[in-house]
Amino acid sequence: MSLKNDITHIASAHKKFFVSLLIVFVPILYLLSGFYSVGQEQRAIVTQLGKVIEDNVMPGMHYHLPWPFEKVQKLTSTSLRSISIDFSEGAQKFIQPELTTGDGNLVTVALEVQYNVSEPSVFYNAALDAEAVLQQIARAETLYYVGGNGFESVLTTGRTRFQNYIKNAIQSYTHQYQLGLRITSVQIKRLEPPLSIKKGFDKVAAARSEKQKLIQDARGERSTQLAKARSEANKTKLNAQAYAKEATEKALGDHERFIALLEAYNESPDITIQRQYIEQVEQVMSRAKISIVKPELVVKE
Known part of the structure; x- marks a missing residue:
């Protein structure tokens, strides 16, 4: 007996069983076709005979009446x-x-x-x-x-x-x-x-950039020179103040010494004059160069 005859024989012998199987499983498969999933970046729209019944179905598993009663349209809504x-x-x-x-x-x-x-x-x-x-x-x-x-x-x-x-x-x-x-x-x-005038425009833009660069360089040089001038002015001012203070203190010291000398002179004129003379001689002699020559080396005229 061939395979074809075997299949025909089995189909004929179990015809009622296969018909019952089709009657049960076809509706089940039809109903299961209504399950659908919506991705994380998707939103779904469910229409019933062309009318929107759900307009923003969120991600996950969902169910709708199978075609042709309801239809699902998925849209990528969250992605850019x-x-x-x-x-x-x-x-x-x-x-x-x-x-x-x-x-x-x-x-x-x-x-x-x-x-x-x-x-x-x-x-x-x-x-x-x-x-x-x-x-x-x-x-x-x-x-x-x-x-x-x-x-x-x-x-x-x-x-x-x-x-x-x-x-x-x-x-x-x-x-x-x-x-x-x-x-x-x-x-x-x-x-x-456009390319036809781009070169001229680029030259204008380059000139504008060069102008800004020159202005910035000039401002930077100006700031540098001003800072330098302020530093020099402060230095000169401090030197002048130090010199004025030193000169003032020296003048006050000379004044005090003169007053003291005047008082000493009024009390003892001779002694004061002699002491001043000795001090002056000491100052002169401290700067003088002394050379000692032997008498026999002196040439007599």
Whole structure:
């Protein structure tokens, strides 16, 4: 007997058993298909015949009525997403890739918008492609800001203000259009003049940097010279004060000696004169050089 005949024979002999097995296990498998899991960085939306019945299912194991009654849509909501906007890429032939500033100059701009899904159900139902809407909003606001500000402001001092404006403006429109997104940051990846004028702009920027460097060097040299002059002035002042003190003390000492000598002279003029004479001789002789010559060495005329 062949294998095929064996299988046919067993199926025929146990037909009721297999039918009962299918009747029991198929519904069980169908019901078990309703279990689903949500990851740590995910949120789930459960719809029943197209209507949202649960809009923010948290991570873990959950259950829903199997298809076609209910459907589960999982969204990565907590992780950070980003879109890049580069006006120089993908521009049509009749549209220039640069943006025009408020004073008529040209700049090339590239941005990166970072965001996450703050309201999964709103994001799921807001638009067919909410991220495409977000990109169009970012492009429109960038054009509006660059067109309303001058060249120098956009490229130099206004970069941080530019980023903050774009972030706040996009967030405002996402709330207005109910996209369910939260903008975390806007980063400028490229903001510079076109290559055709970049060399001239770089020279201007280099000259500005050199000017600031010269100013800083001059201020540093000025500070050094002022500190040196103050030090010299203090030194001269201290020397003058020391000299004045020494001269004053010397004058006071001479005055006291003179008064004492005058009093001694009034009491004993002869003795005082003789003592002064001896002291003067001693002072002179202490500085005098004395040479003793033998008499026989003296040449007589």
